[in-house]
Amino acid sequence: MIHKLALRNLLRNKRRSLLTSLIIVFAFSMMILFMGLSDGGHKAMIDIGVRMGLGHVIVQHPEYRDDPALSHLLDNPEQLKQLLIDTDQRLTPVARLRSDALIQAGRHGVALTISGVEPEIEAQVSAIADKKAIVQGQTLAAFANSADLQRLSGIVIGETLAKNLEVRIGDTITLTVKPASGGDLARSAFEVAGIFKTGLHELDTFWAEVPIDDLQALLEVPNQVSQIALYTSAGSDNVAQLAKALTAQFPALDILPWQTAAPELYSAVTLDAAGMYLLMLIVYVVVAVGILNTVLMSTFRRQREFSMMIALGARASTVSKVVLLEAIYLSAFSLTIGLVLGLWGHHHFATQGLDFKEVFGTAMEAGGVLLPEKFYSTLEANKLSLSVLFVFVLTILVTLIPAIRAGHRSPVAASQES
Amino acid sequence: MKKLFFLFIVLLCNSASANSKDQLGSWIDNAERILRSKTSASVLSMAINKAEYQRDFTLLVLTDDRTEQQKVMVRMLGPALWRGNVTLKVDDRISFFEPRNKRTTVMSSSMLASSWMGSHFSNDDLMRETDLATHYTYKSAKSWQQDNRDYHLIELTPLPSAPVVWGKVMYRLYLEEGRVFPEQVTYYRRNNDEQPERTLTYSDVKLMDGFKVPTVMEMRISDKPDEYTRMHYQKIKFNSDLAASKFTEQAFL
Numbered sequence: 001m002i003h004k005l006a007l008r009n010l011l012r013n014k015r016r017s018l019l020t021s022l023i024i025v026f027a028f029s030m031m032i033l034f035m036g037l038s039d040g041g042h043k044a045m046i047d048i049g050v051r052m053g054l055g056h057v058i059v060q061h062p063e064y065r066d067d068p069a070l071s072h073l074l075d076n077p078e079q080l081k082q083l084l085i086d087t088d089q090r091l092t093p094v095a096r097l098r099s100d101a102l103i104q105a106g107r108h109g110v111a112l113t114i115s116g117v118e119p120e121i122e123a124q125v126s127a128i129a130d131k132k133a134i135v136q137g138q139t140l141a142a143f144a145n146s147a148d149l150q151r152l153s154g155i156v157i158g159e160t161l162a163k164n165l166e167v168r169i170g171d172t173i174t175l176t177v178k179p180a181s182g183g184d185l186a187r188s189a190f191e192v193a194g195i196f197k198t199g200l201h202e203l204d205t206f207w208a209e210v211p212i213d214d215l216q217a218l219l220e221v222p223n224q225v226s227q228i229a230l231y232t233s234a235g236s237d238n239v240a241q242l243a244k245a246l247t248a249q250f251p252a253l254d255i256l257p258w259q260t261a262a263p264e265l266y267s268a269v270t271l272d273a274a275g276m277y278l279l280m281l282i283v284y285v286v287v288a289v290g291i292l293n294t295v296l297m298s299t300f301r302r303q304r305e306f307s308m309m310i311a312l313g314a315r316a317s318t319v320s321k322v323v324l325l326e327a328i329y330l331s332a333f334s335l336t337i338g339l340v341l342g343l344w345g346h347h348h349f350a351t352q353g354l355d356f357k358e359v360f361g362t363a364m365e366a367g368g369v370l371l372p373e374k375f376y377s378t379l380e381a382n383k384l385s386l387s388v389l390f391v392f393v394l395t396i397l398v399t400l401i402p403a404i405r406a407g408h409r410s411p412v413a414a415s416q417e418s
Numbered sequence: 419m420k421k422l423f424f425l426f427i428v429l430l431c432n433s434a435s436a437n438s439k440d441q442l443g444s445w446i447d448n449a450e451r452i453l454r455s456k457t458s459a460s461v462l463s464m465a466i467n468k469a470e471y472q473r474d475f476t477l478l479v480l481t482d483d484r485t486e487q488q489k490v491m492v493r494m495l496g497p498a499l500w501r502g503n504v505t506l507k508v509d510d511r512i513s514f515f516e517p518r519n520k521r522t523t524v525m526s527s528s529m530l531a532s533s534w535m536g537s538h539f540s541n542d543d544l545m546r547e548t549d550l551a552t553h554y555t556y557k558s559a560k561s562w563q564q565d566n567r568d569y570h571l572i573e574l575t576p577l578p579s580a581p582v583v584w585g586k587v588m589y590r591l592y593l594e595e596g597r598v599f600p601e602q603v604t605y606y607r608r609n610n611d612e613q614p615e616r617t618l619t620y621s622d623v624k625l626m627d628g629f630k631v632p633t634v635m636e637m638r639i640s641d642k643p644d645e646y647t648r649m650h651y652q653k654i655k656f657n658s659d660l661a662a663s664k665f666t667e668q669a670f671l
Binding site: 100104107108109110166171173174175178185189 | 527530540542580581583584605607608639
């Protein structure tokens, strides 16, 4: 009986119901869309950041973080890598050796951080060593394979660095480092094998990669590495647990998830996400006020109707229930449509992707990470259901007071009004 | 017999070419050392002309090559603002001393690229003094006679894995009275480059302490034709017995 009444009431004033429902549909579908795109953007940021010389988890000497000196290296990387794989089959470990160095060509010299990498494995996981990033020449792995024995070892440098040094593919450059023995500076010559472009100023200007064996020899640290970066096929989601589990296994090592290893990336992502939540909250509050407004107006306008109901013997609670049910039906109906519309939009961006360059004209950088030109919308089911619930509860909450008040007006006073 | 003769010729040629290679190397070595001898003590002025600034320094330079360790000490005598600044080089270790805060800095790899006292020489050039003698192969590009001197243009190509920054160096020197004089050194970025990146010229040969030596050294960068660093030797004393203690960090004060 009251359900029928509520539905009839809704249909009686179609324009009012439609307008209220439109607010909810529009706000909710847009929120789904934004939520998906922003989460997708964050995921893309993390994936790219992790692939730019970082890793899902970084394993290093316990003192390396505070003092990245050559005395704080990991011994026996191969053995450690095997142990790590044994604990989790999904891991791909890559050893890296880093050191301050001077790179020179002609009369130009640039001080930078040189990274010794395992070319074959690095090419699979890193976006710097990746074939797509190489704009000229070839990757270290390809160079090492094609090299005849007479040739120098290869080096891959950033595009801006190559410009600053005025070098091109095939040129010889020298690296000067302070070796572990602490004595005189050590030098070695390398041939420019490839020039990469990541779009990140930091990397394109101050990054160079050489085969790890050559750097170990130059630094006089045979069989030692600065860090082992772990990439997991499980993705970037449960990295913190993974790091915790590994720390329990290897208590003597410093094992950091990317959130700790690259705090600037993490804070950029969290800040952006926090901004998104705040925006959502504001929009929902506006929606709630809109609903409150329409419900208030409709109960005011229908005082005579309610008083008639009460005069005919309806209980106060029945009137309240009818008003409340109207709101519930309205919001359930609008939420369903909003959800369908939102998911449809999400589906579009999840499959086609949003082309950032097309929309904004330029690529975007955030937290030292270049956002990919195209990124895909992702939605988490629990987040989605939470927001459905939130809007639903909010609607009921704001309707509650007008509904109760509608049932508790004296019919005489109400009928004399207006 | 004919075969043997041929073999003999081949051997002769080989040894001759080997000889001439050694010869070229030793010429370059001698030319590089002409202002140093076994030991040297010199006073020179260094004029730096850059687009951003002009500077004039007076320097006292002591060198000691009597032992395996090559030692160089450069002390600034003027202008007053810079007086007492010292650069000490013992083999590959370079340290700087700044008298006002009494600080000694040992050079690290990151400082190599910066220029030495604002000149067109980098700290790295100081370290690479012996490069020409150790990291290159020599080839005579041209020889000619002029003003009763034997002129030679020698092409230096880096050894395959040599950690050097130049693709080719052309060294012009001449022999006079049994001594080797450098005249011009041009540095090329790549082996097949037409234009050199920088040029070092020796000129103004004068008698100093009984030896004829070039007294002006000028470095020019091809990109910036108006800029130069010129070192003008005013006084040199060769082969005096310099105490080893002069080449230690204790001697900075």
